[in-house]
Amino acid sequence: MKDECGVAGIALDGGSVSYRLFLALYALQHRGQESAGIATWDGNSIRSFKEMGLVSEVFNEGVLEWLGGRIGIGHVRYSTSGGSFPENSQPFTVKFKDGMLAIAHNGNLINTGKLRRHLEKLGATFVSTTDTEVIAYLLVKELLRRDPVDAIRAVMRQLEGSYSLTILINDILIGVRDPLGIKPLVLGKLEDGYIIASESVAIDVLDGELIRDVEPGELVMIKDGEPETYRLVRREGTAHCVFEYIYFARPDSLMNGHLVYDIRKRIGEKLFIEHPVDGDLVSPVPDSGVTFAIGYAAASGIPYLEGLIKNRYLGRTFIMPHQEMREVSVRLKLNVVRPNVENKRVILVDDSIVRGTTSRRIVDYLRSGGAREVHMRIGSPPIIAPCYLGINMSTRDELIASNRSVDQIRDALNLDSIGYISIDGLIEAVGERGEDLCLGCLTGIYPLEIPGERCIVRQMKLTQF
Ligand code: SF4
Incomplete structure (x- = not known):
């Protein structure tokens, strides 16, 4: 059994975010040792650097300096879907009409194939084999006609599976947790900003304070310095991955209140x-x-x-x-x-x-x-x-x-x-x-509909828009 992925996103009031993201990813290294990446908003566009290797191998002072800007996201990966290739490393970045988007994903979608085929029919060309790229294209499609919150709500209606995401849409940082909260995601306060990360240890390393877990089906957006939260899903129950408690998470992490x-x-x-x-x-x-x-x-x-x-x-x-x-x-x-x-x-x-x-x-x-x-x-x-x-x-x-x-x-x-x-x-x-x-x-009983498996599907309703 291998670890999966770790995500982080930091928005500072000023200064450079890359070194803090580097430290946060270092604290999350146990969640993925295959590749690491950081994407930052430099004021005009998103800069991204990602490579195969450990956090300490991928980044150096020069790279962190080049990754300027006060807001960014990061990712450590162990492949769960898609193969172990450089083009599958994250954050995944896309240009669109109104700017740029970067996305980092921990989890696995069950309906990637169906979504991918649908997007290909609409003309999308994929450069990776990950479901993260699928989420990125769905989001770009929705962003062309909706604001970020409604766009993500519309994307969530189409996703089946587990996903804790950190997203950069130009200078807006967003964290999203799937409706069942399968994978963890927490929100923390730093002296001069906010952090969203897979585990609280990423907050500890920056001497920050854990505010709380991001709730299943919740979106946290940090736009003008302060977090705004949106409950996008009304849910009846959660499906926290029990193996986070047994194996994946660091023992010093505070997760879902434990x-x-x-x-x-x-x-x-x-x-x-x-x-x-x-x-x-x-x-x-x-x-x-x-x-x-x-x-x-x-x-x-x-x-x-x-x-x-x-x-x-x-x-x-x-x-x-x-x-x-x-x-x-x-x-x-x-x-x-x-x-x-x-x-x-x-x-x-x-x-x-x-x-x-x-x-x-x-x-x-x-x-x-x-x-x-x-x-x-x-x-x-x-x-x-x-x-x-x-x-x-x-x-x-x-x-x-x-x-x-x-x-x-x-x-x-x-x-x-x-x-x-x-x-x-x-x-x-x-x-x-x-x-x-x-x-x-x-x-052998799963919380989502999985073809060929026994399931007790947890009920949930997306809020209307
Ligand atoms: S508890 Fe669920 S999400 Fe966690 S490893 Fe088992 S099947 Fe996967």
């Missing part, structure tokens, strides 16, 4: 209640299992001790050319702390299991390091179905839990025991109503 760290710790505590086991140490799979393991250790009274240490200096994951090298890759990333595990009963805690290949290697690695027993505890219920809403996840065939029982998974991973948090336990730990969460990949 500190992600607290949720993960509570999941760890519940895991012990649901799946207690005798052991000598509780060890996380670093870093994703850390907070769950802290919760499990606290609830069980078993010492928290690291059995594995992560090499933090590997940089971007690279493709190992040979099988032999791939086998080595897990040892490159993780090293067993032999004295901590030798002849011990290890309770290994991780956030989730997707294909199971990495988990199996880690278990074998712990056993070869001398662990007497290895018990695994998992902070998500079994992933049984793919995600269509913004996460790059394996197909059903590749998911270890899609056609195996828990006992079969235990055997496949060479474990003494395995325990997944239950769906009810997860919902309780999150602290939201189950019907306000997207649990699609865990239940």
Whole structure:
């Protein structure tokens, strides 16, 4: 499972916005490591710079200086739709009759194909394979006859899927969250302006103050210094992606009113209640299992001790050319702390299991390091179905839990025991109503109409115009 994307938008009262956007993207780097980009309004047009690579690799002082202007948006990407090509990196910019537009998107549309065909019939020529470009062209079409708020409302009527967007229309900054609030988006105050971003950590890094989450179906517009908000959708319920809480978001992020760290710790505590086991140490799979393991250790009274240490200096994951090298890759990333595990009963805690290949290697690695027993505890219920809403996840065939029982998974991973948090336990730990969460990949029931899948479509009404 890969992270998806992170978006940011900043409007300052004056000065240059590019350095602040750079820092905000740095804080959101965990959401996408494939490409990064910034677009700013320089007073006459939109300047944009985007390349493949990490934020620190893409930008330098010269580029940030060139990206002048007090207002702009930024994006970090891991491809969910479209491929991993430079032309698919964002923000995506378009010229139109009344100026320029730049758009950055986190999420995934379900009806991109249909919308793309419709636009092509009207004469649109696409340069990328992303659904973000589709949103950009729909918006340009509407902007020719409506003001920005009504234009976005008209576009939202056509979009099906998940989308948290930051948009620059000349010198206007806009943030939009999809009607079900599947992906996160927050609004913050800076000393000299405002920020809209995927996660509150982007506000923290700029010493700003979180104002609140952008509501599902809400548009926030910063035009003349102050934010104006518009509820474009009347909704009955939300569908917050539960994997934001389990894995994607940083633990220090405040999201939908929760500190992600607290949720993960509570999941760890519940895991012990649901799946207690005798052991000598509780060890996380670093870093994703850390907070769950802290919760499990606290609830069980078993010492928290690291059995594995992560090499933090590997940089971007690279493709190992040979099988032999791939086998080595897990040892490159993780090293067993032999004295901590030798002849011990290890309770290994991780956030989730997707294909199971990495988990199996880690278990074998712990056993070869001398662990007497290895018990695994998992902070998500079994992933049984793919995600269509913004996460790059394996197909059903590749998911270890899609056609195996828990006992079969235990055997496949060479474990003494395995325990997944239950769906009810997860919902309780999150602290939201189950019907306000997207649990699609865990239940196989999705909150939007997805062809060939079971769905309980959440009702929502776009406000009239
Ligand atoms: S299907 Fe799973 S990963 Fe995808 S949005 Fe829903 S909860 Fe998140």
